[in-house]
Amino acid sequence: MQISKAPVPKYLKDDELTQECKDLLSSLPTEMGWVASTFYKYQGFWHPCRHLQGILSCQKHFEAQDKDTLLVTTPKSGTTWLKALLFTLINRTHFHHSAHNHPLQSNSPHVLVPFLEVKLFLEHENPDLSSFKSPRLFSTHMPYVSLPKSIHDSKCKLVYLCRDPKDTLVSLWFFTNKLRLQEMGSRSLEEAFELFCGGVSMYGPFWDHVLGYWEESLKNPDKVFFLKYEDMKDEPVVHLRKLAEFLGCPFSSEEEKDEVLEGIVELCSFDNLSNLKVNKVGKLPSGEDYSVFFRKGEVGDWKNHLTSEMVERLDRICKEKFEGSGLSF
Numbered sequence: 001m002q003i004s005k006a007p008v009p010k011y012l013k014d015d016e017l018t019q020e021c022k023d024l025l026s027s028l029p030t031e032m033g034w035v036a037s038t039f040y041k042y043q044g045f046w047h048p049c050r051h052l053q054g055i056l057s058c059q060k061h062f063e064a065q066d067k068d069t070l071l072v073t074t075p076k077s078g079t080t081w082l083k084a085l086l087f088t089l090i091n092r093t094h095f096h097h098s099a100h101n102h103p104l105q106s107n108s109p110h111v112l113v114p115f116l117e118v119k120l121f122l123e124h125e126n127p128d129l130s131s132f133k134s135p136r137l138f139s140t141h142m143p144y145v146s147l148p149k150s151i152h153d154s155k156c157k158l159v160y161l162c163r164d165p166k167d168t169l170v171s172l173w174f175f176t177n178k179l180r181l182q183e184m185g186s187r188s189l190e191e192a193f194e195l196f197c198g199g200v201s202m203y204g205p206f207w208d209h210v211l212g213y214w215e216e217s218l219k220n221p222d223k224v225f226f227l228k229y230e231d232m233k234d235e236p237v238v239h240l241r242k243l244a245e246f247l248g249c250p251f252s253s254e255e256e257k258d259e260v261l262e263g264i265v266e267l268c269s270f271d272n273l274s275n276l277k278v279n280k281v282g283k284l285p286s287g288e289d290y291s292v293f294f295r296k297g298e299v300g301d302w303k304n305h306l307t308s309e310m311v312e313r314l315d316r317i318c319k320e321k322f323e324g325s326g327l328s329f
């Protein structure tokens, strides 16, 4: 496996923490992190300390607006893909999907739809968001229990995306190994598997993250739209249509006739996005190459990496955790 020579991105560094965050850290349970830093357990979920600082700032200062859309994902569940789809969907009257100057032709989806706690509220304790024009689109990996209060108080909408935990784990393992420094060596899949099964992964436990949003989507389907990567892969047009209805911007019959949905799906497809020059050569200000967000983009790659014992154990854990919830992978 290839290990990065690039410096550890800022969001994973332990320095530059506020006093409030340092005080909190000293009281929290810790575990070994996946990349460079220790994980801290806050409100039941594991985070590197810089993410935690971003969460604290966001909880304190983020003011959601009624027209906001928040994309919430478990890490490595297809965030990049859904960012591209939602951006194109919401802004389709300004930018036609086939325009040669569509923003996705020259920007990473992560630039067009920034993370709250991993970008905006990590770089500034209370960032000025006035340049974001309504309807605003942000993303987060925050668990349901950690969402800022203003998200519950406003009419903003949440789109939640998760993925089969076996593919999530494999994707996370590849991704975090790419971020590790050369001298650290790569983490073995066995080690990553043990951590993941114990609930110790970025924003883990995975099952608690998923269940938090699943239960809320059942209670409040107008507020939370629950989506699985596998379903989106299987029937992208069907789910894009549902997303548009949920967000209050349904496709017109004219758009249906003009195959706008198919065009958006094609623009945002793995093959198209991963082959755009910008995604091959670009870098986020935090240091990661845009290309680290594109690997295989397939359902079931776990079959190429996990042993049958691993599959059996992870399936068993998930069966137990999701029992009675009506949710399965």
Ligand code: PAP
Pocket (backbone or CB within 6 Å): 073, 074, 075, 076, 077, 078, 079, 080, 081, 167, 170, 171, 172, 174, 268, 269, 270, 271, 273, 293, 294, 295, 296, 297, 298, 301
């Ligand atoms: P993040 O949580 O760090 O933002 P995220 O985008 O959720 O990352 O995860 C990347 C995964 O989505 C990769 O999966 P893989 O490792 O199994 O290949 C990546 O390939 C996949 N991905 C990125 N873009 C697309 C896309 N357009 N369509 C489908 N899958 C995609």
